[in-house]
Each structure stands twice: as structure tokens, then as C-alpha cells.
Amino acid sequence: MTLKAVFFDLDGTLLDSAPDFIATLHRLTDEYQAPKIDDEVIRSNVSDGARALTRLAFGNDLSEDHFNERHQRLLNIYHEEMGKNCVLFPGMHQLLNNIKQEQLFWGVITNKPLRFTDPIMERIDLPHHPNLVLCPDHVTNAKPDPEALLLACKKVNCQPSEAIYIGDHKRDIDCGLRAGSPTIAVSFGYIKQTDNIDLWNAKHIANNSDDIWKIIQTYL
Numbered sequence: 001m002t003l004k005a006v007f008f009d010l011d012g013t014l015l016d017s018a019p020d021f022i023a024t025l026h027r028l029t030d031e032y033q034a035p036k037i038d039d040e041v042i043r044s045n046v047s048d049g050a051r052a053l054t055r056l057a058f059g060n061d062l063s064e065d066h067f068n069e070r071h072q073r074l075l076n077i078y079h080e081e082m083g084k085n086c087v088l089f090p091g092m093h094q095l096l097n098n099i100k101q102e103q104l105f106w107g108v109i110t111n112k113p114l115r116f117t118d119p120i121m122e123r124i125d126l127p128h129h130p131n132l133v134l135c136p137d138h139v140t141n142a143k144p145d146p147e148a149l150l151l152a153c154k155k156v157n158c159q160p161s162e163a164i165y166i167g168d169h170k171r172d173i174d175c176g177l178r179a180g181s182p183t184i185a186v187s188f189g190y191i192k193q194t195d196n197i198d199l200w201n202a203k204h205i206a207n208n209s210d211d212i213w214k215i216i217q218t219y220l
Contacts, residue, residue, distance in 0.1 A: 001161050001162055001182075001219060002162055003104065003110050003162060003163075003164065003216070003219035003220060004104060004105060004156065004158035004162040004163065005104060005105040005106065005107070005131075005152070005156050005158050005162065005163040005164070005166045006099050006105070006106045006163070006166070006216060007106070007108070007149065007155065007163055007164070007166070007167075008106070008107070008108050008109070008162050008165075008166050009106050009108075009109065009110055009150055009167035009168060009169065009172045009189075010110035010112055010116060010117065010120075010168065011046055011110065011112060011168075011190065012046060012049060012087065012106050012167075012169070012186075012189030012190035013069075013089075013166055013168045013172070013186055013189055014049045014088065014092055014103035014108065014166075015086055015087070015089070015120070015124060016086060016087055016088070016089050016103050017046065017082075017086040017087075017120070018042065018043040018046050018190065019041075019080045019084075019085035019086060020078065020082050020083065020084060020085050020086050021042055021078070021081075022039050022042045022043065022055065023081045023084070023085065024053075024074060024077045024078045024081045025037055025042050025053060025056070025057055025074075027081075028057055028070070028073060028077055029057050029072050029079050029212050031073070032057075032058070032070065034045065034058060037056060037057060039063045041056070042056070042191045043190055043192070043193070044190055044191065044192045044193070046190040047168060047169045047189065047190040049111065049193075050071060050074055050075055050078070051070070051071055053074060054067065054070055054071040054074050055067075057070070057074075057205040058070055062118055062125075065163050070189040071124075071135050072213060078116070079115075079116070080098045082119065082120055083119060083120045083123035083124070085094055086120065086124065086139045087124070087125075088124060088125065088126075089188060089209060089215050090207060090208070090209065091209030091210060092209050093125070093126075093127050094209070094213075095209045095212060096126065096127050096128065096211050097128075098213055099216070100127070100128055102216075102220060104216075105131045105132075105156040105158070105163075106130055106131060106170050107130045107132035107133060107134070107152055107156070107208045108130055108132075108133045108134070109122070109143070109148045109149055109152055109165070109175075110134070110135055111136055111143050111171075112135060112136075112137075113135055113136060113137060114136075114137040114138075117133060117135050119192055121133055131155075131156055132152055132155050132156070134148045134151060134152055136148075138151065139151060143172060143174075143184075144170075144171035144172075144175045144178065145175065145178070146176075146178040146179035147177060148175070149163070149165055149175050149179040149181060150179050152179075153179070159172035159180075160176050160179040160180040160181045161180055161181065161182075163181050163182075163210075164181060164182045164183070164184060164215075164216065164219065165179070165181045165182075165183050165184070165185075166183070166185075166186060166206075167183070167189070168185070168186045168189020168190055168191060169188070169189070169191075170186075170195070171188075172185075172201045173185055173200040173201065173202045174200075175216040176202075177201060181220070182204070182205070183202045183203045184202060184203065184205070184206050184212060184215055185197050185202035185204070185205050185206070186205075186207075186212070187205060187206070187207050188207060188208060
């Protein structure tokens, strides 16, 4: 294959956003006088989304109204906290420079809503801007559906087989597999102890950004 593009999931892959979510959950549980959740437990659940984090904080026994109220409060707090503490994962700055130097397209495909993604992408220290950022707002079906990845390939004029997709969740790998793209699962992301990354059927597994670059180089 001729590699033309590299696409990243955002939270837990390109960006370590767990500190923002940890601050959010601590504020939320304090407000409702609920037990404090361990930081590492929050970190391992970040990729499951806001509704899952709300259930993590309060369990599954809330009425629908009470759940929706606390879920909305979580979103509001996160809107205040987002971008304050998150950073690129170690080595990502150089990795993005390497990708740029090879004249590859790069972008972000995330299930994070646009109203959160855009401000964060503006605040983080990127060496250069991505060619595209796609959120659920841009498609009908979010990951693991391949729609966003197929749209990304269309936007940069490449075939799915010419684009690598990198993620830290099984839905990212499923998205890449369904699109027909080579996939890289990253073990440094927000992965639960009960998850087995080896069973995701990713083409490659990377333990750090250097591993990602070595894999990319095999396609150049």
C-alpha cells in the first residue's frame, strides 16, 4: 500500500485528557456529596464517555430524571475544566512533526462532541494544525461505525487502505477494520483492566509514540 494519511482518536490516543475528567468527577461527586472516585478508576473509564462517567459516579439506581440532571451537570463542569490540564501524550509532538515531514495528511476522528473538541484543539500545543477534525456532529453514525473514517479518507482523497487509524478503544479498531484501514491499538490509552487489547484484532499494537512511528515507517 501507499500510505497517505494517519488519523488519530483524540482522548487516550493523541491527548491525555484524563486530568480534566478527574477534576470534573471530583467536583461532581463533591457537589452531590457522593464518595470520591480513585483517579486511576476515572482514567480507565474516560473513553467510555460522559454517560458512563455519570454512572461511575452514582451507580445505576438513579431515576431517569436524576441521572439526566447529574449527567448534564457533569457536562457543564467539564466545559469549565476542559483544556486546563490536558496535554499531548509523550512523544506526540515529534510524531506529528515526523508525519508532516513525510507529507502525510493527518487528522482527528473522535466521538467527543464538536462543542468540546474544537476548544480543546485550539488550546493544546500542536506543532501544526490537522488537515481535518471529525466529530459525531459531522456524521450520522459515530464509531464503531466506519462512516467518519470513510469521510476523512474522502476529504483527503485517499482510499481507506491508504490511511492508518490509531485508537485506544475497541470501537476505534472496529471502525478501522470496517473501513478497511490498517489499525494501531495503543496500550497507553484509557484501557480497563478487564479489557484485553490483544483480542481487538488490531493490525498493530503500540506501547508509545516511538512504536507508532516505527509502524508508520513500515508503510512508507
